[in-house]
Amino acid sequence: MRIEVEVNGRRVGGDVEGRTLLSGFLRDTLRLTGTHVGCDTSQCGACVVHVDGVAVKSCTMLAAEADGCSISTIEGQASEDGTLNAIQQAFQDHHGLQCGFCTPGMVMSAAALLKENPKPTEAEVRHYLEGNLCRCTGYHNIVKAIMAASGQDVGAIAAE
Amino acid sequence: MYDFEFEKPGSIAEAVAALSGEDAQALGGGQTLIPTLKQRLNAPGKLVSLTGIAEMRGVCVGDGGEVIIGGATPHAVVAAGAGAYPALAALAGQIGDPAVRNRGTIGGSLANNDPAACYPAAALGSGAVIVTNAREIAADDYFQGMFTTALEEGEIITEVRFPVPQAAHYEKFVQPASRFALTGVFVARFADGVRVAVTGASEEGVFRWTDAEAALSETFAPEAIDGLNVAAEGMIGDLHGTPDYRAHLVKVITKRAVKAAQ
Numbered sequence: 001m002r003i004e005v006e007v008n009g010r011r012v013g014g015d016v017e018g019r020t021l022l023s024g025f026l027r028d029t030l031r032l033t034g035t036h037v038g039c040d041t042s043q044c045g046a047c048v049v050h051v052d053g054v055a056v057k058s059c060t061m062l063a064a065e066a067d068g069c070s071i072s073t074i075e076g077q078a079s080e081d082g083t084l085n086a087i088q089q090a091f092q093d094h095h096g097l098q099c100g101f102c103t104p105g106m107v108m109s110a111a112a113l114l115k116e117n118p119k120p121t122e123a124e125v126r127h128y129l130e131g132n133l134c135r136c137t138g139y140h141n142i143v144k145a146i147m148a149a150s151g152q153d154v155g156a157i158a159a160e
Numbered sequence: 161m162y163d164f165e166f167e168k169p170g171s172i173a174e175a176v177a178a179l180s181g182e183d184a185q186a187l188g189g190g191q192t193l194i195p196t197l198k199q200r201l202n203a204p205g206k207l208v209s210l211t212g213i214a215e216m217r218g219v220c221v222g223d224g225g226e227v228i229i230g231g232a233t234p235h236a237v238v239a240a241g242a243g244a245y246p247a248l249a250a251l252a253g254q255i256g257d258p259a260v261r262n263r264g265t266i267g268g269s270l271a272n273n274d275p276a277a278c279y280p281a282a283a284l285g286s287g288a289v290i291v292t293n294a295r296e297i298a299a300d301d302y303f304q305g306m307f308t309t310a311l312e313e314g315e316i317i318t319e320v321r322f323p324v325p326q327a328a329h330y331e332k333f334v335q336p337a338s339r340f341a342l343t344g345v346f347v348a349r350f351a352d353g354v355r356v357a358v359t360g361a362s363e364e365g366v367f368r369w370t371d372a373e374a375a376l377s378e379t380f381a382p383e384a385i386d387g388l389n390v391a392a393e394g395m396i397g398d399l400h401g402t403p404d405y406r407a408h409l410v411k412v413i414t415k416r417a418v419k420a421a422q
Binding site for chain 1: 165197206256257263
């Protein structure tokens with residue numbers, strides 16, 4: 001079947017099967033491979049994108065369900081000229097990634113958090129990220145980066 | 161995952177018609193069903209999405225003060241919108257993780273009746289009414305064992321009506337990898353008595369701990385159940401906990417739930 005969606009502000013369409021996952025449609029049909037598929041069992045959160053403004057795990061949503069929706073992916077976060085957004089820049093400044101595999105999902109989850117809670121506490125950030133797994137950093141610098149992106153002083157947060 | 165036809169009706173009547181065919185199955189938020197399909201544990205010929213039915217989404221308060229939730233309402237919407245029943249809103253906000261809560265629905269959770277899911281405890285603990293396209297089912301009649309409910313083939317949960325108790329609390333002992341309840345207890349105190357519903361513990365799925373209900377209806381305090389014990393027989397045993405451990409947890413978590421509800 002044919003679906004029409006808006007991805008990062010651009011109208012696009014494509015043919016999908018009933019079983020096509022949103023993650024597969026983004027990666028294989030649209031070639032937007034910034035959305036990563038880690039576990040494919042909705043545990044790891046590397047595939048988080050926003051659908052109509054809310055974070056979802058794109059490996060656990062059918063592409064057909066997204067017909068007519070507005071989708072934001074990691075590719076839409078930086079400006080056209082490549083300037084990183086505040087969250088991405090904070091991840092770079094605070095070394096919030098090592099291998100980078102989980103980072104697209106982390107950035108998209110962080111964006112969803114800061115949209116509903118612009119000044120979260122450290123505990124709230126950690127709690128919100130319970131559906132995003134990172135096997136490199138131990139989370140400390142990810143949390144620090146998100147706190148910094150929210151405009152809060154991160155001097156007191158331990159870096160490890 | 162095997163392929164299937166996909167249909168997304170805009171009304172309950174259309175959904176019922178779409179589900180009347182052979183081998184058709186309803187799809188809520190898909191947070192359990194899609195992983196199940198990936199593992200090829202299930203292979204429907206057609207999935208009928210219920211997420212496009214506007215009349216099945218949202219939270220409101222009925223004339224009798226009950227909180228009414230549309231069957232296709234995501235957990236995040238209940239967490240944010242069921243302020244008239246704070247224990248229910250808090251429970252919805254503890255299911256899975258934020259992204260899962262944006263997709264998973266109350267109707268999907270209750271139709272699946274996972275033995276460790278949170279919503280069955282709220283529905284049974286509150287004495288909710290499960291409303292379908294065909295009838296109204298009392299929670300006491302609805303849950304019929306692990307992954308088993310009173311729903312007929314093709315029957316859709318259109319809304320769930322929760323009477324609001326005087327005091328209530330859901331205490332969840334989280335299994336941190338799955339974020340399901342290793343054991344969870346929903347305690348609700350009504351004018352005519354206390355209800356205690358336990359999830360995550362029994363091989364029969366969610367159940368009412370009637371001995372505790374009787375004791376707590378006399379005295380609504382954690383100490384009221386000091387003398388009670390739950391038998392390990394029939395409790396779930398897996399790599400996360402033995403039947404003895406779960407039986408012990410039921411009592412401990414019930415006491416915590418009562419203390420928090422007081």
